[in-house]
Amino acid sequence: MIKDFFILDFSYDVIDNIPVIFIWAIDTEGQRIVLLEKSFRPYFYVVVDEKEVEYIIEEIKKLSKSGSPITNIIPIKGKKLFGQPVTVLRIETLIPAYVRIYRDEVLKVKGVKQVLEADIRFYMRYSIDKYIKPFHWIKAEVEEVENINFRVNKVYEIKNIKEQYVGSIPKLRKLSFSIQVYSKQGSPNPRKDPIVVIAVKTDDSAKQFVASDSDDKQIIKEFVAFFQEYDPDIVYGFNTNSFDLQYLLERAHSKGLKLDIGRRVNGEPSQGVYGHYSMTGRLNVDLAGFVNSVSEVKIKTLENICDYLGIVKKEDRVNLEWYEIPKMWEDKDKKNKVIQYVADNARSVYLLGESFLPFAIELTRITGLPLDQLSMASVGYRVEWLLMRESNKYNELIPNKEERTGESYEGGLVISPIQGIHENVIVLDFSSMYPSIMIKYNVGPDTLVKGECNDCWVSPIGHKFRKEPPGLYKFVLENLVKERREIKSKLKETKDEYEKRLLDERQKALKVMANAFYGYMGWINARWYSREGAEAVTAWGRSIISDAAKIATEHGFKVIYGDTDSIFIKGNGDINKLQEIISQKFGIEIKMDKVYKRVLFTESKKRYAGITEDGRIDIVGFEAIRGDWCELAREVQRNVIEIILRTGKVDDAVRYVRKTILSLRRGEFKIEDLIIWKGLDKDVNEYAITAPHVVAAKKAIKAGYLVTKGSKIGYVIVKGTNKLSERAEPYFLVKDNSRIDISYYVDNQIIPSAMHVLKVFGVKEDSLKSGGTDILSFFKK
Template sequence: MELEFWLLDITYSIAGGVPEIRMFGITKDGERVVVADRGFRPYFYVKGNPSNLRQALAKVAPVEAVEAVERKYFGKPVKLFKVTARVPEDVRRLREAALALDGVEEVLEADIRFYMRYMVDVGVTPSTWHLVDVSEEGTLGGLRRYLARRPPVPILEKTGVLPDLRIAAFDIEVYNARGTADPARDPVVTISIKDSSGKAFAITADGRDDRKALREFVEYVREYDPDVILGYNSNGFDWPYLAERAKRLGVALSVDRLGGAPQQSVYGHWSVVGRANVDLYNVIDEIQEIKVKTLDRAAEYFGVMKRDERTLIPGHRIYEYWDDPSRRPIFIKYAIEDAVSTYGLGEKLLPYLIQLSSVSGVPLDQVAAASVGARVEWLLMRYAYRMGEVAPNREERPYETYKGAIVLEPRPGIYQDVAVLDFTSMYPSIMMKYNLSPDTYLEPGEPDPPEGVYRAPEVGHRFRKSPTGFIPQVLASLVKLRKEVRSAMSGLDPNSVEYKLLDERQRALKIMANAMYGYMGWLGARWYKREVAESVTAFARNILLDVINFAKNTGINVIYGDTDSLFVKYSKDIDRIINYVNDKFNIEIKLEKIYKKLLFTESKKRYAGLLDDGRIDIVGFEVVRGDWCELAKEVQLKVIEYTLKSQNLTEAKDKIVSYVKSIINNIKTYNIDLDDLIIWKTLDKELDEYKVTPPHVYAAKLLEKHGYKIHKGMSIGYVIVKGSDKLSSRAKPYILVEDIKEVDVDYYIEKQIVPAALRIGEVIGVREGDLVGKGGSRSLLDFLG
């Protein structure tokens, strides 16, 4: 019989001594099923000319076959031996045994996960509909089980169709009276949930006994049976905490579809077999426009829930609200709003992640956690297999630098009506136009081939003009696919679900193409080639400088240039730039946005702009720095807002001075919450590994002396207190501060608030003396040490 299903999750097991691929899916009728395939075996390649290869390897582990094959390696024909093993667990031992043999030069593709190898070779694609010939074979984990007679085939025309997914978002809150919570000691006091049935609720602990709460959570997952579980930093906190807590209490965290517990897997994500566990924080972490990446700010950015309309509780005060019966309802409301916010973010982001999964070939539960480089690499693996290319091995490489794209030095100031011109897909266009690829690169000393070469400006690297390289071929395919998707969108209602899904797909294709340049310079890449990345930026610099000169000669005021964007004074002549770039370089350039006002400081890549709809873009300022307290971040955001939204500079300066003075006065009089002064830093090593003692390490050692368990990866919250010792020795854990008057107000005024404000305010003439009433004025640089 034929079965049509949408692939949600994939894994493998050993059944009857052979590997069994298990594909968890949803049929067109909405049934959850497992499709098993026992017809695929693990393999790898041996390069060289060893004698008695099969006999030698068979002494280590069973070998099903050894056959001579021809493939391409960096575009050149190569003869290899394909070694097929019986089970994936044997591959590592066989690889090591092969490497030890005389005559073996290299072992290739021995480090590819088995279920990923299966998808690459047979063409199965995650988050995609498939058709497969099957026979029914009982059940597995309560799901109907089918045995595939041959591998499933993707139904590409259904890329704009999704099954009716059951989705649940969850968030946990833990008791933290002793600072950072410890699952060996501190209970999970709430597990809040919002799901696609419309329910939003909280499972609560019985006082400080959370056994019942954990069991209720397991029961909920079993009964509702979600396909997708959404979290926010759930890979980094919620799942590991729940797993360890359940283990300590002897509670079976049986939430996957086979009755097992979550397990940490690749890319640091937690696998919940048969479901897609998606941590939305991984997506938000890649969005530069969101500077402070807390859940409440991400939800506000995407229009899910406004911060001033939701309940906000400082994270380190959770235990106080839990212990106080009068405040506990506020706390539970806060917890539920976290789950609701997470679910709302999922509604915005999940369609894109589904398409990114389908385009890259990375399963849905892994695609958000995977690095951009990993996503690109799995896409390349699929193309390489189809083109007969063998993937190179990953190597340990020394760090190499190369000259990046051009960035003009901005002149500090406020600019009106600034147009941003974006070179659409500039780097992919350059790579295709000049055939830039690892397999087309000519080493120094190699003669120019008859077909000629492209020579990169400045750096002089040479690339064959033909045949078309591996990377340009992949890029051309992505561009073609994107055009096809956009063509399919043209006849659809923009408000339809199919249109929106196809729009996300074309976006995923564009993002993958644009990431190809960065992949070439990523040290962890299989197809790493510094010379390719270096040549791309060389060509880009050459093009951007040419366009800047044209703009200036045309009489257009060029304000700033950065990588593949040009900031110019808006005028009707902008079309001349667009036409010039299209005609001369065959690269699309478009008007991306217009800023009503744009603020530049003294540094490259630091600016803030006011858009027509009142939103403010912020790039490169302190709001992203971890060594600033929350109050300093808020001050800088407010100063940016006053600078850009005031009617004139005099009004802006007056508002800034008045506002910052009021903040300074509040600090001096201690009319401020200690929480706003806490500085958070993460321990990136164990305490005994630090050779110097920066403030957060000093604070961590104080916590350790008071009986707190300190470990690598822990976030340390501290404030600077009064005293004559050096700064690092005056860092005190906030939890040990008994009176806010211990705080060194001068430090916060002089080293946090004033520098944060001056970074912006100085551009419009605000000086230190305006803010603190001192004689004279120090420059911005005085505050940067």
């Protein structure tokens, strides 16, 4: 029979010594389906000396093992590696795990130059070869078979996939969850500390499973039963890969239970690539992986992210500090507040997931990465999977990963700013400059020419790239740009609001992916790495920005600043004419990005703040968007900037700083506003220097808290006569405001953060500490 299926995910298993790929899907009736593919076999490629092909084939045959014999060795024609033709053999076997075993042995055969594509997961290899991706539909010839141990409506065996197409997304079942552990002291230990609340939120309900005592066996059983009954397609979490799921697994096992929440009976979550936990047949989406893109929020807690995005404001939910929870749980009058806190977490996670899902779906459709892996994969890996899929169409072999040391090269041009306040400043921005350069000059590792070349593009620093044929980067980028252009045209025409949103998410995803290619090319972990390519792109970019600034000056504008792909100008010239001239000269569109009503520049590059005509404030490069200052210092700097930008009055900003310092000296503050956050990039015992956050971490460990590499340490500086670092205390161990060293915060946090802005106007540092009202005293004489 011929049927249509919407693909959710892929997995595989070896059954009776045969590899079986599972395609988890939904059919046109909304039934949950698993499709079994039993005919596909694992393979890899071997690049060989063309003179030794017959000898190499015979030698490889000798390596065949009874557990998974080599079933076929096929010479393949037309394959390229970095654009160069190569002689290739395709080695086929039976069991996927044997690919790596054969890889190592085949490499030792005389005449073998490289083994390629032996590190691609079996089910992803299948999806690449069959040109199928998650969140697409396929039309397939199938035969229904017996459902054995699958939690789905029907099971089919695939006979033939006819086509893949993009259709509407069926109604998906989504579930979010959050857990709360009761730990009297220190960090939770799954061997002894019970889960006391598990909260879930679904598309149409919310539920909390609450332990009546310290035995969490019953609520884990209830959670698993609810999970199986609701049968979600997508499971939202926040840091669930790093905590919740691992804790649930260990607690379940300690109680003699299985966390049986997949779509295969007795299938527990298992940790896979990128550190994510895979739930067979479901998409476990840890949203913490997506929020890294929200750079404006430095401490990326669930509450902070949802508050910033306006999804769930802090005032509309219960907010608790983790160290408060044990005592509140022990207090019968406060226990319900803890339960509501966990329920609010589950609700926040669900709404956050719904906010990210449309964009994430489009990234999945573009890259082919399943949604659960996409949420944890870096931008580089997302680009790489797109290239891996497209290289197959281009007949280009996928290179191996290589270990490389970091190589620095000159970045984009930054034109030094004219210090001070400027009004009515226009920002002209080159649309996707780096992708445009890569397309125009056919930049890539496969087009790089290191010898003589008569028909090459030559970069300003001398790197050469052949003009024809197009390289892999150009091939893929042109497709992304073309599709985005077509979608933007559709956006102008469509009147359906739902369709508009989907199209907008698609064009944003295409833009994000295209803009990531330059960074990927210079990423040392990239399979298609090219330092020369990255260097050449930035060199062309510097040349373009420099020339664009000269053209702007020639047409009556004053250049205030320039950075990488944009210039800041002011003047009374014809801005439309200027855009037209620059765009035509370089073949890259430049357009007005924004107009600043007022913009502030310090003497430093990449540090400015501006207010747009609609009242929005942009802050770039100041401590206000960095994470190494306490919240009060960031707040002071933000407010100083805002006062100056909105009013143009420096004296008002100085008065505000003085008032803040006075309040601090009076003890009118919350300890939470003085916390300094710093991450541990290694274990505490590996630090040779006793930095404040390391001292605080050691104190937290001594108090019984689990602190490891990667932990975020929050500390405050307290009074004392010993060294500053020794006076760093974990914030949750400081209960009395009088212990805080106010002088440290005034001299090392508040004043420095304010002075980064105010020194531009000649304000004296000492004037911020005084309580006088003489405006002239603010300024240097």
